Amino acid sequence: MISSSNTVAPRKALTDLQRRRKMVIACLAVLMVGALPLIQSYAVVGGTVHDAVEIGGLVLIAVAILGRAWCTLYIGGRKAQELTDAGPYSLSRNPLYVFSFLGAAGIGAQTGSLVIALVFVLAAMVVFLPVILREERALAEIFGREFVTYQARVPRFGPRFSAWKDVETLRIRPKLLWRTLCDGLVFLMVVPVFELIDWLQVSGAIHPIVHLP
Numbered sequence: 001m002i003s004s005s006n007t008v009a010p011r012k013a014l015t016d017l018q019r020r021r022k023m024v025i026a027c028l029a030v031l032m033v034g035a036l037p038l039i040q041s042y043a044v045v046g047g048t049v050h051d052a053v054e055i056g057g058l059v060l061i062a063v064a065i066l067g068r069a070w071c072t073l074y075i076g077g078r079k080a081q082e083l084t085d086a087g088p089y090s091l092s093r094n095p096l097y098v099f100s101f102l103g104a105a106g107i108g109a110q111t112g113s114l115v116i117a118l119v120f121v122l123a124a125m126v127v128f129l130p131v132i133l134r135e136e137r138a139l140a141e142i143f144g145r146e147f148v149t150y151q152a153r154v155p156r157f158g159p160r161f162s163a164w165k166d167v168e169t170l171r172i173r174p175k176l177l178w179r180t181l182c183d184g185l186v187f188l189m190v191v192p193v194f195e196l197i198d199w200l201q202v203s204g205a206i207h208p209i210v211h212l213p
Contacts, residue, residue: 037197040208041112045198050112057109057117058191064103065184069177071096076176083143085150090165092158093151094132101125103187110194115212132156 043050067088074087075096088095101124108120136156140147154163200206 039210057106060106061187064099067099072180076173086167
């Protein structure tokens with residue numbers, strides 16, 4: 001654990017980044033709700049292809065929720081206090097983001113369009129990559145050579161299964177785990193919104209102007 005006063009500023013910067021990350025997610029959600037009614041999949045709503053893409057998206061959302069909870073078991077509340085390099089953090093330096101990217105793909109897939117699912121992933125990566133890079137700079141300032149060694153062993157996204165490492169015991173903070181699960185459920189909350197959009201489009205209440213495969 002690092003306790004030097006020289007790490008106070010990087011720790012604060014890391015905390016501020018995490019707050020801004022949540023604000024960005026909220027803004028993207030608002031934009032998504034406003035734009036998606038104007039976009040429709042080529043696949044017929046209720047058809048085999050449309051339903052298969054939606055179901056695949058639900059699987060990705062479930063993986064994202066469970067994966068984010070798994071990450072919190074290892075890092076919950078300790079990101080700026082100690083370097084976590086076990087469990088999912090031994091496979092990827094940013095597993096929380098990786099699972100969030102899967103969740104973004106799952107949300108996009110609820111439109112029945114694989115293209116939109118891909119667009120959601122790319123948009124999430126464009127938005128969060130600068131945040132990830134700033135977080136890594138802050139962690140490098142806090143942990144120094146220890147983080148440099150970790151960077152050399154574990155890829156930014158991965159996964160590198162050969163780097164797997166685990167610990168015998170975990171210090172779990174139930175409050176943070178519950179919060180992560182609740183945050184993850186936001187992924188599921190969009191499902192009825194997309195179903196409503198589908199219904200409005202099929203009923204003719206909304207006329208899409210863009211059609212994608």
